[in-house]
Structures are given as C-alpha cells and as structure tokens.
Amino acid sequence: MTSVRNNLMPPGLVSNLEQVLLNKKKKSKDNDDDGDDGTSKQSNEEANESTEPSTSDSTENVDSSKPVLLVTNGDGIESPGLVYLVEALVREGLYNVHVCAPQSDKSVSGHSVTLRETIAVSSAEINGATAYEVSGTPVDCVSLALSGALFSWSKPLLVISGINRGSSCGHHMFYSGVVAGAREALICGVPSLSISLNWKKDESQESDFKDAVSVCLPLINAATRDIGKGIFPRSCLLNVEIPTSPLTNKGFKFTKQSMWRSTPNWQAVSANRYPAGHFMSNQQSLGLQLAQLGRDASAALVV
Incomplete structure (x- = not known):
C-alpha cells in the first residue's frame, strides 16, 4: 500500500472482501449443484451477452445509475491483462466501464508526462466499454480521462491500473507505468488500485491473466463498496501483487512495500x-x- 500517512487498512475493507469471497464460494457451490441445467443456463446467458452491441465509441447509452470505473494500464490497450479485466467488469453488470490506456507498451515509463508534443487519441473496441487508446504514457491517459475533455464525467468512483505483466513492488514501483497510472489518480483525488501479475518466462501463460482477474474482482467489488460508504482509506492507493499461478493461492495478505531492487x-x-x-x-x-x-x-x- 502506498500512502502519505502510515495508515492501517480499515476493518471495513477486510470485512467486505471476506464477505465477497464467501459469497463467491457459495455461488460456485450452487452452480456445481445445478449440474447440466446450470451449464445450459450459463451457455444461454453467454450467448445473449455475445449478441449485445459494443458501447465503444459512444457515451450516449451510459447508465448514470451505475458508478463509473476508469481502467488504464502500462502494457498497452491490447494487452490481455487489461482486456480480460475490462470484459470481466462489464460482465459484473455493476459498473459503467471506461478505458483510457496507452496505444503501445509503456510499462517502464514511470511517472513521465508528455510535454510540448501533441497526443493522439483514437477510439478502441472493447465490448461493453467506452474505450480510447492514447499515444502518451499511463499518466497522460489518467490525466486526460480525468480532465473532462474526453469523457462526459471528470471523476470516476475508482481508477484501476492493470493487470500488468510482471511484478511492480519494491523499488520497481518508481519505474512502473502501471503504478504511475494509479498514482496519478491518487494525486487527482480519485481512489485507485494498481494490479500486477508476477510473470515467469517459462511458467506463466496468457490464461493466467483470466485467473488473476477472478482473484482481484472480489477486492475491486469490496473497494467500490467501501468507497460508496465513505470508509475507503483516503490519500492512498492499493498496489495489488498477484503471484504466479493465481488460483493456487489460498488468500490475501496486507503488507508494506519491501525495499528490494533489481541490480542492472x-x-x-x-x-x-x-x-x-x-x-x-x-x-x-x-x-x-x-x-x-x-x-x-x-x-x-x-x-
């Protein structure tokens, strides 16, 4: 956790997260008990979802009753970590999901901004979300999205940066583009999460991003719930590090950042x-x- 004060996590966030995890476990058990009927129902629901038109390139169909989530990253808008995360958030049906992410890989750009240079912005296709790709850095993306110049809103409920391919903890936070995106939101007064998946060259695979999404969704839902209640910790961002092989992990742990650094x-x-x-x-x-x-x-x- 990065914070301007040495605050402990509030009990409310931990309690909400535990409740979400319990509900998810119960739902999974109920689906198993449904057997073939449950599978058939799920298939029909997925078929219906696939026929729904994309809301990308349009803000006219935004449901104002749902809170707005802004998603960015450091790996680029086409990275599987971002795409799988956005698609999962859309399927939740709880949020208006908007994306403003770098056009190309900016994963080690740190908290850099683009000066004296025009930034190009183009619409992008991600089903169910309003998405734009930007020629600048993750910080540029968040700054632009929160300016009111791109979207009809200027302050989302939560900014999520990720899911990054590779760890972003310790001293690497200072170089990390994905953490910088969340930090820029913090500077602008918006609660934020930075999410990274520890990637091992000979062990990790693209499907791990889907598993990482299932791991972090309960935390996202718990965070949005606490923000709505006004009990989410102020002046901080949450830096979420998901280990390799996400589904093999049995829980979560709140801790402080380590002081490790890589040696060039x-x-x-x-x-x-x-x-x-x-x-x-x-x-x-x-x-x-x-x-x-x-x-x-x-x-x-x-x-």
Whole structure:
C-alpha cells in the first residue's frame, strides 16, 4: 500500500472482501449443484451477452445509475491483462466501464508526462466499454480521462491500473507505468488500485491473466463498496501483487512495500555503426531473479 500517512487498512475493507469471497464460494457451490441445467443456463446467458452491441465509441447509452470505473494500464490497450479485466467488469453488470490506456507498451515509463508534443487519441473496441487508446504514457491517459475533455464525467468512483505483466513492488514501483497510472489518480483525488501479475518466462501463460482477474474482482467489488460508504482509506492507493499461478493461492495478505531492487548488469557489446562509440547492453535477468528470492510478494497476494 502506498500512502502519505502510515495508515492501517480499515476493518471495513477486510470485512467486505471476506464477505465477497464467501459469497463467491457459495455461488460456485450452487452452480456445481445445478449440474447440466446450470451449464445450459450459463451457455444461454453467454450467448445473449455475445449478441449485445459494443458501447465503444459512444457515451450516449451510459447508465448514470451505475458508478463509473476508469481502467488504464502500462502494457498497452491490447494487452490481455487489461482486456480480460475490462470484459470481466462489464460482465459484473455493476459498473459503467471506461478505458483510457496507452496505444503501445509503456510499462517502464514511470511517472513521465508528455510535454510540448501533441497526443493522439483514437477510439478502441472493447465490448461493453467506452474505450480510447492514447499515444502518451499511463499518466497522460489518467490525466486526460480525468480532465473532462474526453469523457462526459471528470471523476470516476475508482481508477484501476492493470493487470500488468510482471511484478511492480519494491523499488520497481518508481519505474512502473502501471503504478504511475494509479498514482496519478491518487494525486487527482480519485481512489485507485494498481494490479500486477508476477510473470515467469517459462511458467506463466496468457490464461493466467483470466485467473488473476477472478482473484482481484472480489477486492475491486469490496473497494467500490467501501468507497460508496465513505470508509475507503483516503490519500492512498492499493498496489495489488498477484503471484504466479493465481488460483493456487489460498488468500490475501496486507503488507508494506519491501525495499528490494533489481541490480542492472551492464555489458559492452559490439556494433558496426559509429565504431568510435561505446555500446552497452543492460542485462537485468540475474539481478531480478536474485531480488525475487527475498521479497514477500512471491508467496502471497500483497495489497
């Protein structure tokens, strides 16, 4: 958790999250008891959902009775982490989901902003959501979305940045584009979550993002509930770290940020161009692996 004060998480958020998890477990059991009828009903519902038109490119059909959620990220608008998250939020049927995300990968852009340069904005297609892709950074995306120049609203209930491919805890938070998106929302006075999935090259796969969505949805629902009640902690953002193989984890843990950092390993490389120059390559894999061994986020869902 990042906060301007050393606040503990309020009991209300923990209680709400536990209740959501219990309801989800009960719902899953009820679906299993339904057997074939439940499966058939689900298939029909999915078929009906697939025929619904996309609301992207239009704000005329926005249901003002539902709270607005803004989603951004650092990996780019086409990344599976963002797409699966947005689609799941739309299926929840509880929110008006809006997306303003980078056009390309800005995952290590930090809290950078674009100055003295025109930013291009184009509509994007994500079923059930109003979405725009932006040529700038995650901070640019959140700043633009909250300005009132792009959407008909200027302050959503919650800003969600993610789901990022790779961890964003410890000192890496300062480099992380996904955390910067949530931090910009915090600076603008809007509650925010940053969500990252620990990614292992030889172990992780795209379907892990779907599992990560199912893990973090209860937290999102609990957070929106507390915001509505006015008991969500002010002046803070929640940085959610989901370990590799999300469904194998048995719970969640509130903790403080660790102080780990990766150790860059610069090496000289040869190049034919500009022979008088010195060309260097940053090889971070060893330092990153060593750093992962000593951090708390490798064993539990960290908020």
